[in-house]
Amino acid sequence: MALPLSTADLARLESASRAFLSPLAYETVTDWRAGVMEAACAAVGAASATFNFPGQDAFTRLHGLDDRVADAAGVFLRNVWSGTGGSPDPTLEPFHRFLIRERVEVWDMPMAFHVLGVDPHRDINPWRGEVLIPNGMDDTNSLFVATPRGSVHLSLHGFRRRPEAGALFPVLRLLVPSFKAGLDALDRLGAHRAALDAAGEPLAVFDADAAETHRTPALVALLAADPEAGTVGAGLSAFARRLQPLVFARRADAAVAAVPTATVQTARAEYALRAVLLGAGAAGLGDAFVVTVEPRGLAAAFPSPAAVREAFGLTRREAEVALLVAEGLANDAIADRLFVSPHTVRHHVEAAMAKLELTGRGREAVAARLLGAKVA
Numbered sequence: 001m002a003l004p005l006s007t008a009d010l011a012r013l014e015s016a017s018r019a020f021l022s023p024l025a026y027e028t029v030t031d032w033r034a035g036v037m038e039a040a041c042a043a044v045g046a047a048s049a050t051f052n053f054p055g056q057d058a059f060t061r062l063h064g065l066d067d068r069v070a071d072a073a074g075v076f077l078r079n080v081w082s083g084t085g086g087s088p089d090p091t092l093e094p095f096h097r098f099l100i101r102e103r104v105e106v107w108d109m110p111m112a113f114h115v116l117g118v119d120p121h122r123d124i125n126p127w128r129g130e131v132l133i134p135n136g137m138d139d140t141n142s143l144f145v146a147t148p149r150g151s152v153h154l155s156l157h158g159f160r161r162r163p164e165a166g167a168l169f170p171v172l173r174l175l176v177p178s179f180k181a182g183l184d185a186l187d188r189l190g191a192h193r194a195a196l197d198a199a200g201e202p203l204a205v206f207d208a209d210a211a212e213t214h215r216t217p218a219l220v221a222l223l224a225a226d227p228e229a230g231t232v233g234a235g236l237s238a239f240a241r242r243l244q245p246l247v248f249a250r251r252a253d254a255a256v257a258a259v260p261t262a263t264v265q266t267a268r269a270e271y272a273l274r275a276v277l278l279g280a281g282a283a284g285l286g287d288a289f290v291v292t293v294e295p296r297g298l299a300a301a302f303p304s305p306a307a308v309r310e311a312f313g314l315t316r317r318e319a320e321v322a323l324l325v326a327e328g329l330a331n332d333a334i335a336d337r338l339f340v341s342p343h344t345v346r347h348h349v350e351a352a353m354a355k356l357e358l359t360g361r362g363r364e365a366v367a368a369r370l371l372g373a374k375v376a
Contacts, residue, residue, distance in 0.1 A: 009043075010349060013174060016043040016294045016354055020109070020178035023186050029056065036182070037063035040143075044168055047158030048137070054150030064158065065135060072131045082150035089127040091116050100146050106172040108141045112164035120300075124170055141168045143179050152183060193258060200360025202293040202368065210240040218358075221291055222368035228266035235264030236291060239273045268371075269295045295364060302370055318352040321345060325352075326367040 018034075019039035026032040041063060048064035050073060059082075060073040079085030080092045087093060098115050099107065100370035113120045124133070132138045137157040145152045193214050196203055202219035206212050222230035239262045262273040272294040303311070308319040317338075324334045331349065335342045349361055356369045 012039075012043040012084065013171070016040050016175055017178040020182045022177060023182050023189070025230075029053075030058070030061065031334075033061045034063065036154065036179075037061065040154060043175070044141070044156055044171055045159060046141075046156035048135075048162075050137075050153070050155045051155070052077055052151075052153040052155075054147070054152070065137075068229060068268075069131065069135050069137075074130060076127050077148065077153075081153060083149075087127075089125050091125045092127060095096055096151065099144050099151070105176045106142065106169050107143055107144060107170065108163070108165065109138060136235065139163065141172060143172055143176060145176075145180055145181065145183055147187075154179065179248075196290070198359050200358055200362035200365040202295075202362075202364045204236055204291045205288055206240040206243070206291065207288050208244070210237070210244050212236070212240065213288070218362060218365035218368060222293065222295060222364055225368050225371040226268045232264050232267050232271055232293070235262065235271070236273065236293070238262075239275070240289075243275055245276075249252050271295050293364070295367060302367070308370060312355050314352055314355050315348075318348050318355065321348040322352040322356065322366060322370065325361055326350060326363060326370055328363045 014072065016036075019035045023029065023032040033051045033053060037051050041047065041049050048062070050063075050065070050069070051061045051074065052059060053061070058070065058071040059078045062070050065207075076087050076089055076092065080087045080096050095112055095115055098104070109120070118125070128138060137155075139159050139162045140155050140157045141163065142153050144153040151310055172224075186283040196205065197212070197216050197218075199216070200218050200224045201216065203216045204212055204219055205214040223232055226232060239260075242260055242262070260275070264271045264273065274292045274294065275289050276292075277289045300325055305316065305319040305323060308314055308322060309316060312319075314322060320338065321334060324337060329337065331342050331345045334349075335345045338345070353359075353361055353366075356366065358365055358369060
């Protein structure tokens with residue numbers, strides 16, 4: 001059955017779908033959530049929205065509502081929607097189980113009343129009585145997606161006219177594929193960034209438009225140790241702009257020149273920049289490239305073993321090993337230098353990296369950590 005949608009309605013739905021599909025077009029996940037709520041409200045004529053998202057510092061984001069609602073919603077929903085516990089309202093757990101079991105993707109309040117077997121006029125549960133009704137949200141219509149980290153809810157409310165039961169389902173179902181695709185894009189991006197971070201190397205990721213999209217913790221630590229970090233950042237941006245033509249040349253199947261390198265000089269060190277071009281999807285939705293930032297000439301600036309021990313609580317041997325890792329020595333070379341077995345070196349390296357709060361033994365990451373805590 002055809003939906004009675006006007007040209008303006010279709011334009012608003014298309015705008016909402018674009019927002020749902022484009023999390024990487026926003027600077028942060030928070031910005032994307034705000035854009036999604038605004039576009040969804042415009043598409044269906046809602047005045048307000050809430051976006052519940054497991055794994056985010058702010059579990060609930062709002063559009064068109066008082067900030068106090070976010071705190072109240074978190075109290076009732078956070079543990080249930082994240083699958084980590086209960087709620088002050090005992091009706092929310094069985095309803096959430098129903099949504100997952102029946103693979104529900106859109107729901108409204110009449111559906112909730114039916115599932116729970118309650119009379120909406122006589123049975124006012126705590127969630128409705130304390131949050132929904134006082135804030136004009138008792139006409140909620142929601143998109144629902146279950147993920148491994150918990151359930152994602154985009155809820156719309158504050159309609160000028162309360163919709164009939166199920167009246168918005170056809171329109172909302174048109175948005176579900178775009179919503180899921182946007183969440184999938186975020187998951188892929190998170191996995192890629194986690195893999196880069198775990199490598200323990202100072203890396204910066206840029207999209208095809210030369211916009212920086214991510215810095216690994218190792219790069220953040222490395223630049224934090226250099227008073228002229230802004231110079232290095234400007235050099236990275238300039239290097240990324242040089243790489244743009246290579247990305248577009250590859251798209252056109254043209255002959256691609258060798259990927260260039262560059263250096264940035266500060267008073268502390270010289271930084272060598274090397275790039276690797278990535279295909280579409282390797283670091284998000286589109287083409288991208290990763291730039292490795294390799295410092296040179298930092299060894300003379302390292303603190304003494306005693307300073308490392310004091311700053312990080314390392315043993316004497318762990319401090320010596322950490323400094324040798326920062327100089328670029330492999331475990332076998334460290335064993336030869338210290339006249340111990342490679343097994344012993346590996347044990348000291350693991351203990352030192354744990355105390356330095358590093359996930360790997362990358363030379364640049366260790367060097368940046370030690371330099372950042374240098375004491376006179």
